[in-house]
Amino acid sequence: MIDLHCHLLPGIDDGPQTLEESIELCRIAVADGVTHAIVTPHIHPGRWENTRQSIEQDCENLQSELLKNNIPLQLGFAAEVRLTDQIMQQVDNDEIPFYGEVDGYNIMLLEFPHGHIIPGSDKLVAWLMKHNIRPLIAHPERNKQVMKDIELLQPFIEAGCWLQLTAGSVTGGFGEQAQHIAHQLLQDDAVAVLASDGHNARARQPGLKQAFNAIAGQYGVERARRLTLHTPAVIVASQFEEQAVAV
Numbered sequence: 001m002i003d004l005h006c007h008l009l010p011g012i013d014d015g016p017q018t019l020e021e022s023i024e025l026c027r028i029a030v031a032d033g034v035t036h037a038i039v040t041p042h043i044h045p046g047r048w049e050n051t052r053q054s055i056e057q058d059c060e061n062l063q064s065e066l067l068k069n070n071i072p073l074q075l076g077f078a079a080e081v082r083l084t085d086q087i088m089q090q091v092d093n094d095e096i097p098f099y100g101e102v103d104g105y106n107i108m109l110l111e112f113p114h115g116h117i118i119p120g121s122d123k124l125v126a127w128l129m130k131h132n133i134r135p136l137i138a139h140p141e142r143n144k145q146v147m148k149d150i151e152l153l154q155p156f157i158e159a160g161c162w163l164q165l166t167a168g169s170v171t172g173g174f175g176e177q178a179q180h181i182a183h184q185l186l187q188d189d190a191v192a193v194l195a196s197d198g199h200n201a202r203a204r205q206p207g208l209k210q211a212f213n214a215i216a217g218q219y220g221v222e223r224a225r226r227l228t229l230h231t232p233a234v235i236v237a238s239q240f241e242e243q244a245v246a247v
């Protein structure tokens with residue numbers, strides 16, 4: 001499986017704080033069946049000041065540590081970009097790492113605030129799409145406003161956004177409401193990608209297998225493979241020399 005959303009780099013956001021913790025998380029991911037992980041540290045002005053350049057360097061460093069430790073996990077990088085009014089500037093400054101390009105659009109992991117959807121978000125999404133940037137919205141099922149009214153996602157879907165579910169939401173780890181929304185989106189076949197959003201070795205582990213099995217049981221194994229393997233492989237194809245997956 002390919003994990004498109006996880007926090008594995010040490011000391012740069014609310015993921016692992018030390019190299020040892022990072023390596024432990026990578027071991028957990030591999031044991032769970034992950035072969036490729038795209039690290040997605042937060043880019044959140046005023047909170048997590050990461051950039052494409054800094055993330056690329058940190059990713060290379062961790063990859064060489066994994067080689068030294070014989071951990072068979074291929075890393076790529078992007079970022080979880082917080083929706084703020086600074087995104088346009090960040091794009092202009094080339095500070096945002098994208099996953100890769102699909103059908104002429106650079107794919108960007110976009111994070112809404114957890115509590116609500118900021119008025120004007122639709123305009124920002126329209127600006128991004130006009131600049132050939134397609135948002136993959138991070139865990140919409142965990143947004144408190146979406147939990148109350150799933151229809152709030154519709155304008156974003158119609159504008160061209162793709163949706164990323166968090167594995168733990170599917171299996172109930174983020175509560176009943178998030179699980180309910182996750183399954184409604186799965187029933188509507190509105191989900192592009194399933195990812196771990198792993199942060200630590202405790203409650204927020206990297207790994208997809210439990211949710212993979214739940215989705216395979218309920219919606220079929222082909223769906224589970226599409227969300228964890230086929231679509232992610234297309235999105236990050238440019239990041240790996242060999243074909244990341246036998247699709």
Ligand SMILES: [Fe+2]
Pocket residue numbers: 005006007080197
């Ligand atoms: Fe995240």
